[in-house]
Amino acid sequence: MADELEAIRQLKARYCRFLDAKDPDGWRSVFxxxxxxxxxxxxxxxxxxxxxxxxxxxxxTFVSMVLASLENAATMHHCHTPEITLTSPVTATGIWAMEDWIIFGNGNELHGAGHYHETYEKQDGAWRIKTLHLTRTIQQISGADV
Structure with a gap:
Protein backbone atom coordinates (compact mmCIF):
# COMPACT_ATOMS: atom_id res chain seq x y z
CA MET A 1 0.00 0.00 0.00
CA ALA A 2 2.75 2.47 0.92
CA ASP A 3 4.44 1.81 -2.45
CA GLU A 4 1.21 2.62 -4.32
CA LEU A 5 0.70 5.86 -2.37
CA GLU A 6 4.30 6.88 -3.10
CA ALA A 7 3.83 6.09 -6.79
CA ILE A 8 0.83 8.46 -6.89
CA ARG A 9 2.81 11.18 -5.06
CA GLN A 10 5.59 10.76 -7.65
CA LEU A 11 2.99 11.01 -10.44
CA LYS A 12 1.79 14.38 -9.12
CA ALA A 13 5.38 15.60 -8.71
CA ARG A 14 6.00 14.78 -12.38
CA TYR A 15 2.75 16.59 -13.29
CA CYS A 16 4.14 19.82 -11.77
CA ARG A 17 7.68 19.42 -13.10
CA PHE A 18 6.68 18.53 -16.66
CA LEU A 19 4.12 21.35 -16.77
CA ASP A 20 6.58 23.98 -15.56
CA ALA A 21 9.30 22.64 -17.90
CA LYS A 22 6.75 22.69 -20.74
CA ASP A 23 7.64 19.10 -21.61
CA PRO A 24 4.66 18.01 -23.75
CA ASP A 25 5.56 14.31 -23.91
CA GLY A 26 6.37 14.09 -20.22
CA TRP A 27 3.24 15.97 -19.20
CA ARG A 28 1.07 13.90 -21.53
CA SER A 29 2.43 10.73 -19.89
CA VAL A 30 0.81 11.53 -16.51
CA PHE A 31 -2.74 11.35 -17.91
CA THR A 61 -6.72 17.95 -26.19
CA PHE A 62 -5.99 19.05 -22.63
CA VAL A 63 -2.19 19.02 -22.95
CA SER A 64 -2.17 20.98 -26.21
CA MET A 65 -4.71 23.52 -24.89
CA VAL A 66 -2.81 24.23 -21.67
CA LEU A 67 0.66 24.30 -23.17
CA ALA A 68 -0.51 26.63 -25.97
CA SER A 69 -1.92 29.03 -23.37
CA LEU A 70 1.41 29.02 -21.49
CA GLU A 71 3.67 29.28 -24.55
CA ASN A 72 5.33 32.57 -23.56
CA ALA A 73 4.82 32.27 -19.81
CA ALA A 74 7.02 31.33 -16.89
CA THR A 75 5.17 29.08 -14.44
CA MET A 76 5.42 27.63 -10.97
CA HIS A 77 3.09 24.84 -9.80
CA HIS A 78 3.41 23.34 -6.32
CA CYS A 79 1.24 20.64 -4.78
CA HIS A 80 1.14 19.87 -1.06
CA THR A 81 -0.59 17.84 1.63
CA PRO A 82 -1.96 14.97 -0.45
CA GLU A 83 -5.03 13.10 0.77
CA ILE A 84 -4.84 9.87 -1.23
CA THR A 85 -7.21 6.91 -0.86
CA LEU A 86 -6.74 3.62 -2.67
CA THR A 87 -10.22 2.52 -3.78
CA SER A 88 -9.11 -0.76 -5.43
CA PRO A 89 -5.81 -2.30 -6.55
CA VAL A 90 -5.98 -0.16 -9.72
CA THR A 91 -7.97 2.96 -8.70
CA ALA A 92 -7.51 5.80 -6.22
CA THR A 93 -8.72 9.28 -5.35
CA GLY A 94 -6.73 12.26 -4.22
CA ILE A 95 -7.02 15.87 -3.11
CA TRP A 96 -3.95 18.12 -3.25
CA ALA A 97 -3.53 21.65 -1.99
CA MET A 98 -1.96 23.65 -4.81
CA GLU A 99 -0.31 26.98 -5.52
CA ASP A 100 0.44 28.35 -8.95
CA TRP A 101 2.14 31.47 -10.22
CA ILE A 102 2.08 32.30 -13.91
CA ILE A 103 3.98 35.23 -15.42
CA PHE A 104 2.69 35.81 -18.94
CA GLY A 105 4.80 37.25 -21.75
CA ASN A 106 2.83 40.51 -21.67
CA GLY A 107 3.69 41.10 -18.01
CA ASN A 108 0.37 39.98 -16.54
CA GLU A 109 0.56 37.57 -13.62
CA LEU A 110 -1.77 35.06 -12.04
CA HIS A 111 -1.01 33.88 -8.52
CA GLY A 112 -3.45 31.42 -7.08
CA ALA A 113 -4.14 28.59 -4.70
CA GLY A 114 -6.75 25.91 -4.37
CA HIS A 115 -7.15 22.18 -4.69
CA TYR A 116 -6.79 19.46 -7.27
CA HIS A 117 -9.54 16.82 -6.83
CA GLU A 118 -8.40 13.78 -8.81
CA THR A 119 -9.01 10.17 -9.58
CA TYR A 120 -6.26 7.80 -10.67
CA GLU A 121 -6.13 4.55 -12.56
CA LYS A 122 -3.25 2.10 -12.80
CA GLN A 123 -2.71 1.25 -16.47
CA ASP A 124 0.02 -1.07 -17.74
CA GLY A 125 1.63 -1.01 -14.29
CA ALA A 126 1.74 2.80 -13.98
CA TRP A 127 -0.60 5.24 -12.27
CA ARG A 128 -2.26 7.90 -14.46
CA ILE A 129 -4.57 10.82 -13.71
CA LYS A 130 -8.07 9.79 -14.85
CA THR A 131 -10.04 12.88 -13.78
CA LEU A 132 -8.91 16.27 -12.54
CA HIS A 133 -11.01 19.11 -11.10
CA LEU A 134 -9.15 22.28 -10.16
CA THR A 135 -10.92 24.47 -7.62
CA ARG A 136 -9.55 27.81 -6.42
CA THR A 137 -9.53 29.50 -3.02
CA ILE A 138 -7.30 32.41 -4.10
CA GLN A 139 -6.85 33.99 -7.51
CA GLN A 140 -4.90 37.22 -7.80
CA ILE A 141 -4.41 38.70 -11.27
CA SER A 142 -2.14 41.68 -11.81
CA GLY A 143 -0.07 43.38 -14.46
CA ALA A 144 -0.05 45.83 -17.29
CA ASP A 145 -3.22 44.66 -19.04
CA VAL A 146 -5.47 44.03 -16.06
Missing part, protein backbone atom coordinates in the same frame (compact mmCIF):
# COMPACT_ATOMS: atom_id res chain seq x y z
CA UNK A 32 -4.95 8.49 -19.06
CA UNK A 33 -5.90 8.83 -22.73
CA UNK A 34 -9.50 9.56 -21.76
CA UNK A 35 -8.83 12.01 -18.92
CA UNK A 36 -11.66 14.45 -18.12
CA UNK A 37 -10.65 17.85 -16.72
CA UNK A 38 -12.80 20.51 -15.04
CA UNK A 39 -11.28 23.93 -14.39
CA UNK A 40 -12.97 26.46 -12.14
CA UNK A 41 -12.39 29.94 -13.54
CA UNK A 42 -13.24 31.84 -10.35
CA UNK A 43 -12.71 31.51 -6.62
CA UNK A 44 -15.35 29.45 -4.84
CA UNK A 45 -15.71 29.87 -1.10
CA UNK A 46 -18.74 29.60 1.12
CA UNK A 47 -20.90 28.18 -1.63
CA UNK A 48 -20.09 30.86 -4.20
CA UNK A 49 -20.41 29.93 -7.88
CA UNK A 50 -16.99 28.68 -9.06
CA UNK A 51 -17.88 29.22 -12.77
CA UNK A 52 -16.67 25.79 -13.80
CA UNK A 53 -15.65 25.70 -17.46
CA UNK A 54 -17.02 22.95 -19.74
CA UNK A 55 -15.16 19.65 -19.38
CA UNK A 56 -12.03 19.11 -21.43
CA UNK A 57 -11.97 15.52 -22.61
CA UNK A 58 -8.89 13.60 -23.70
CA UNK A 59 -5.25 13.97 -22.77
CA UNK A 60 -4.11 15.17 -26.19
Missing amino acids: SDDVVVLLDTAVSTGGADPRTAPPVEGAD
